[in-house]
Amino acid sequence: MNYDAIKEAASYVKSKYEDTPKIGLILGSGLGVLADEIENPVKIPYNEIPNFPVSTVEGHAGQLVIGTLKEAKVIAMQGRFHFYEGYSLDKVTAPVRVMKELGVETLIVTNAAGGINESFEAGDLMLITDHINNMGTNPLIGPNNANIGVRFPDMSESYNRKLRDMAKNIANELNIKLQEGVYVGNTGPSYETPAEVRALRTLGGDAVGMSTVPEVIIARHAGLNVLGISCISNMAAGILDQPLSHDEVIETTDKVRVNFLKLVKSIVEKIQSSN
Numbered sequence: 001m002n003y004d005a006i007k008e009a010a011s012y013v014k015s016k017y018e019d020t021p022k023i024g025l026i027l028g029s030g031l032g033v034l035a036d037e038i039e040n041p042v043k044i045p046y047n048e049i050p051n052f053p054v055s056t057v058e059g060h061a062g063q064l065v066i067g068t069l070k071e072a073k074v075i076a077m078q079g080r081f082h083f084y085e086g087y088s089l090d091k092v093t094a095p096v097r098v099m100k101e102l103g104v105e106t107l108i109v110t111n112a113a114g115g116i117n118e119s120f121e122a123g124d125l126m127l128i129t130d131h132i133n134n135m136g137t138n139p140l141i142g143p144n145n146a147n148i149g150v151r152f153p154d155m156s157e158s159y160n161r162k163l164r165d166m167a168k169n170i171a172n173e174l175n176i177k178l179q180e181g182v183y184v185g186n187t188g189p190s191y192e193t194p195a196e197v198r199a200l201r202t203l204g205g206d207a208v209g210m211s212t213v214p215e216v217i218i219a220r221h222a223g224l225n226v227l228g229i230s231c232i233s234n235m236a237a238g239i240l241d242q243p244l245s246h247d248e249v250i251e252t253t254d255k256v257r258v259n260f261l262k263l264v265k266s267i268v269e270k271i272q273s274s275n
């Protein structure tokens, strides 16, 4: 989406919610439950927003939810877009630019991912320390808009260290096991072969998914602080002697909902109180 389209989408959202959200949330497969906890919510279906795509994947509701969470003004994507749905990365990442345009400063990205690190187990939450873009493309390809960010953005600390340390402290206080690791972004929609999982492990990957990387690249380009949390919804292909399915992904994210909600809500509260 070009900058005018971003501004048009943002002004539509602004017409529905006058206040300025400071924290953006992208809620991955089966993780949309967090948006149901937002108080005084304004809900805007994606199909109402000019130039927005719509969600086509089970476990992705397909609406923006804006309101208050633990005193913080938040805007949540209850359902995200994926490259594998056939959307350009420009469309997939447009909501991040709209959030920036609305005044968001911190983006919390969540996803369901397959565990590559064999010390993980299905149901774990993983703090993303860094990512590997294994999509073979990049959302910034094409003319750069200097109003938004630089041509060659630095990715040395894409996942904000202060936010990561905060998340780890909160997980300890809440006695929630929080793994840490590198998230590999594949295009999907097929899951990996066992050989690909072994290759990604050799490359240093701890978890593999089909999202997050494009949104984080765009968020960093626009100067947002980013925190990423994966729900390890299954062990990646070939680790356990069982096939993978999206049903299993949704089932597991449903099981971890209590800890996921507690952790992310406490992180939002801490960000709000430290601002």
Ligand SMILES: O=P(O)(O)O[C@@H]1C[C@H](O)[C@@H](CO)O1
Binding pocket: 027, 028, 029, 057, 080, 082, 110, 111, 112, 113, 188, 209, 210, 211, 212, 245, 246, 249
């Ligand atoms: O949207 P996320 O990345 O959370 O969802 C993952 C990737 C695919 O969309 C889906 C596959 O089961 O889970």
Ligand SMILES: Nc1nc2[nH]cnc2c(=O)[nH]1
Binding pocket: 112, 113, 114, 115, 186, 188, 190, 191, 192, 208, 209, 210, 233, 234, 235, 236, 237, 244, 249
């Ligand atoms: N690429 C990928 N995405 C996932 N999302 C949830 N589980 C997986 C997985 O095993 N692989």
